[in-house]
Amino acid sequence: MVKIAVFASGNGGNFQSIVEKSKEDKYINYSVELLIVDKKNSYAEKRAKNLGIPCYIVIPKEFSTKENYEKKIIEILNENEIRLIALAGYMRIISSTLLKAYENKIVNIHPAYLPNYPGKDGIGDAFKAGAKETGVTIHYVDEGVDSGEIIYQEKLKIKDGWNIEKLEEEIHKIEHRIYPAILNELSKKIKD
Template structure:
């Protein structure tokens, strides 16, 4: 079993979807040890309580800099034996401390077909650009903004009649369908690496 920590900043729908997939046995080789949130009132916390997942709020403003903030998080990750960090709507850049502690072990889901539309508003940016397609990308995290090596991505053709809300629904539906399977594949890879 690969031990995950999931990081979220907001509502936590992807977090809940991953946990549900683990709990119903479809994502077989992962266990979530911890939810980390950077916002005190993130709704993801309510989801964690309901799903019996330990959670931790770490306030970035309580630390002098990103290194100190991430060092605090890292202590908890090490205590729990976390092997893979999954970013699911976590709206902060990952810094040196976590990148060095978890090389190629931090993954992110991005609601666009990278390298198109990186950054915080991938769905809206694609919609406003009037492109014919967008998608969902899972990638490794590096120092850049959504620039890490792509693990898996799928396209969505955009119907010109769609509203932004409709496009968001389609993108989120694809995220929920795609992310657990990608996590399973990465966990299988980690299990192979860690038994060598």
């Protein structure tokens, strides 16, 4: 069983789907050991409590440098023997400190079909642009913004008449289905 940590900044919907899938599917090769959030009182923190997953609140402003902030996170990850990190709505750029410690072991889910609509509002950007299709991308994390090697992508056709809420709903359905499956596949490779 590969121990994973999930990082989130806000709602935590993907975090919850990752945890629930690991608890209901006997063929899952990972266990979610902890959640790291970068903001106090996030909804993800409440989800962690309800799911019985330890939650660490690590606030960047409480550290003198980004390097020190990430060193604290690495300390938590090492104490818990974490082997894979899943970013799920974590709204921070990962720097070389954490990237070197977990090389090719940090993955992100992005709510757009990259390279289109990178950044913090992939859904909103696609909607504002009047895109006919978008999707979801799971990729390795590098020092850029949604620029790492793509692991998996799935397209979504945007139907006429959809509002932003409907688009968000459809994107989240895809995310919640594919992220646990891809994390499971990556965990199998780590185990071997």
